[in-house]
Amino acid sequence: MSSMIRLHNPADAILSCFILLLHVLILSNLSGAQDTLAAGDGLVGSDSFLESSNKLFRLKFIPRPGTSQSWYLAVECVFMHPAYIIWVAFPNVSVTTVQPRLIMVQDGQLLLWLDNNPLVVNSDQPTMVENTTATINDDGNLVLRSPAGAGGVSGSGGGTLLWQSFDHPSNTWSPGMKLGLFGLKTRQTRRRLLTSWISEDNPSPGTFTLELDLLDPNNNTDNNYQLVAKRRGVPYWRSGEWNGKNFSLIGGQLRLPGEFDVHLSYFSNENEAYFSWNFTHNCTVIQLESNGVIHLVPMNYSGFWGYAAVCDINEDEELGFYGNGTGCIKSEPSRCGGRDKFNKTSGTIDKWESMSNSSLGLADCRVICRNRCSCDAYASRFSDGTGCRFAISGKYKYTFADKGDTIYLRVERAPRMSWKWKLVIGLAVPLLMALILICLFPHLKRRIHRIRGFKNLELSKKGDDELPYFSLSSIRVATDDFSDANKLGQGGFGPVYKGKLFNGQEIAVKRLSRISGHGLDQFENEFILISKLQHRNLVRLLGYCNQGEERLLVYEYLPNKSLDLFLFDPTKRDLLDWKTRVNIIEGIAQGILYLHKYSRLKIIHRDLKTSNVLLDNEINPKISDFGTARIFQDHDTRANTKTIVGTYGYMSPEYAMDGVFSEKSDVFSFGVMVLEIISGKKNTSFYHPDRALNLLGYAWDLWIEGRVSDFADPSIAETFDMSSGLRSVHIGLLCVQENAADRPAMQEVISMLISESTSLPAPKQPAFSAIVSLHNEHLSENPQLCSINEVTISDVQGR
């Protein structure tokens, strides 16, 4: 596997010949991964690597994307799939050669060998020490040490530390790495900072940096620093002061999702000032992405994600962040009359103006185009995402093409009401309506309760200014004037239409046409909530329209529609094999977790069910329908409502009976979905001739009898995996426990799902399982209830 060469007597001048000879002769004599290069050792070719003793990190040559004989020397974390790069030596130099070589020369230089001239990796090391060794540590740090016993103190694993890659960060801040300023008293202060890559594929120094900066820029006697992210030297995010525990502006720590605390610390004296952090897992890192997003790369790419800080530098995308503040610095107002947004699309433009400077990344192109009002669109010049191209007003023709270039088109923003006016109207209209209704129907008084809740929603400071506005006429065109042929179905508060925008993008439009107090409530609720939310497992809102009496929400269109249409369809259910179902369960869980924990607001969905889970092209689940969702204040753990909304079969007992809801009521609905996904049977229409039970009871029976494989949908018999199946049913049962306290919280559910080593408590008998199936008894006597069996109940009063 690993091929290393060992050079016993290399002399600098004739090294090149030796290496050529030797690596031909002794190419594959060493096997098994090592973590250290001794003097005279080297790596040759892309198959050889150094591996840290905990097997998490590798130092190796990785091919430059899109090329065959171009390489970077990089440290990768291989614990996750795909492996990701945490450090690159010479990010601005790609080594073009058939066989790249790295040699630890006896005189102490670590040489990256290009065809003719070597690059010295440790060139900034003050003195070279003979017989130096190079080791890849358990935290991914590449360290050079003098031989034990020589050059001073000898510690574990060798002598003095001579050089380390952690002193030369690229875009990654690893646990244990210090970011800051060193040698403050000297004339040459060294800055250790993160520099983003120029594009996703090219590690050359890019547009953004994350560094330490003075808290008060006007007072450099005050040794007080904060973390600041900059675009070409201009700050766009700052953390604020560190109080020993939290940053003042982001209202907390840089945190990982879940209950995982990052241990951040700050050190300063007259010579140096730096931030550093620790985590239990050394592969968990903070990365500054090429688009300026500061990202916490998680335990697992397929699992947790986190954003340390995200400002909408790209304005097209607003992502989540932690804490109560953002630290974002608003960019200067548009010079082009509100035409400062760009829309990612695909197509061709016949005449470009190009800038071939490959030090420019997409983020630079955007700024250049944004500041030049005649620029209508921009794109990358080269396939590796560098350079810029601009389309100048009146000088080009744009054609939409599905498989065309990725182009960012300037968006014309329609003039519209300010947020304040919208709020006034948003409050006044329902209030007025409510007043009228209350006068007419005293029993509707409880409505006030909900309308008052709107005030809380104002807490979103950013407002919806970022959200594109669609004109009614453009939506009429897109949906063929709301034609019946384009009707997709009926949502919580009105019909949903399919449409196609002029640029070819498909959309789903939710329409609330006739203003009914109740529908307007849900509409506004959904609008305000979802415009703040952004997660890959939540359906994405593209824009809205409120013109005249029309209230429209425009969503991304998901051609696969909802999960229930697959799961309960005799033919389509075959498309969902076991792996896909597991993926769906995980995705739903991530989406709910985001709602409960990591979006800025804590949100209880209250109507989770398979028909509210949409599937994208790759069958990834996306939660939809936030008409009934509720924002929780931080200190609330449960709330009470007299108006029970939700769907029979998915409602937890305490909610259905007493109107008490909490995160645990969503967990219950999730549990029901898990059992439905595994069994392919609907909870509400479950019927089994020998077992007069509902699906929950049926699952429990088979669980007790140890016959879980009988519970699984027969159409996945071939792909069903017993151990993960057993685990999933187990988790499903834990989620539908009668007592809310027995149900796990969503982040526990996630760790149960993704880590097989988490042990699960034994489930007790689930809720409702002793009840005879609703289907055959109760509902058939009550046609009215039967009809609402499938739809959201929005007006049933609690006891």
Ligand SMILES: *[C@@H]1O[C@H](CO)[C@@H](O)[C@H](O)[C@H]1NC(C)=O
């Ligand atoms: C690469 O970056 C280093 C350090 O920033 C600089 O000294 C060197 O000249 C650069 N090389 C190229 C080819 O740009």
Ligand SMILES: *[C@@H]1O[C@H](CO)[C@@H](O)[C@H](O)[C@H]1NC(C)=O
């Ligand atoms: C370096 O290693 C070689 C071979 O083991 C040895 O002969 C030499 O004395 C060492 N040099 C130093 C300075 O330790």
Ligand SMILES: *[C@@H]1O[C@H](CO)[C@@H](O)[C@H](O)[C@H]1NC(C)=O
């Ligand atoms: C993380 O890195 C540190 C420093 O190398 C090491 O002491 C620790 O054991 C590593 N942790 C794990 C889990 O490998």
Ligand SMILES: *[C@@H]1O[C@H](CO)[C@@H](O)[C@H](O)[C@H]1NC(C)=O
């Ligand atoms: C700068 O900060 C120091 C220490 O906090 C303070 O004593 C000094 O008055 C400040 N100077 C100015 C100009 O604000």
Ligand SMILES: *[C@@H]1O[C@H](CO)[C@@H](O)[C@H](O)[C@H]1NC(C)=O
């Ligand atoms: C965040 O919350 C903390 C404590 O609750 C408060 O001191 C701070 O001012 C808040 N920050 C922002 C930006 O709201």
Ligand SMILES: *[C@@H]1O[C@H](CO)[C@@H](O)[C@H](O)[C@H]1NC(C)=O
């Ligand atoms: C830090 O922030 C967290 C979460 O915002 C908060 O719970 C905690 O009280 C804060 N601690 C301090 C010392 O401000």
Ligand SMILES: *[C@@H]1O[C@H](CO)[C@@H](O)[C@H](O)[C@H]1NC(C)=O
């Ligand atoms: C990281 O953890 C080690 C060992 O627990 C500790 O000595 C060190 O101070 C920690 N560093 C930071 C930045 O928290």
Ligand SMILES: *[C@@H]1O[C@H](CO)[C@@H](O)[C@H](O)[C@H]1NC(C)=O
């Ligand atoms: C290329 O772009 C970079 C970054 O904006 C700039 O510093 C540099 O001067 C430009 N080079 C040329 C040749 O224009």
Ligand SMILES: *[C@@H]1O[C@H](CO)[C@@H](O)[C@H](O)[C@H]1NC(C)=O
């Ligand atoms: C793209 O631009 C059009 C025209 O303004 C707009 O209607 C549409 O919503 C935009 N698409 C996205 C994804 O923002």
Ligand SMILES: CC(=O)N[C@H]1CO[C@H](CO)[C@@H](O)[C@@H]1O
């Ligand atoms: C901690 C964790 O869940 N690690 C997983 C990351 O993903 C890989 C591959 O999917 C798994 O093998 C790990 O167990």
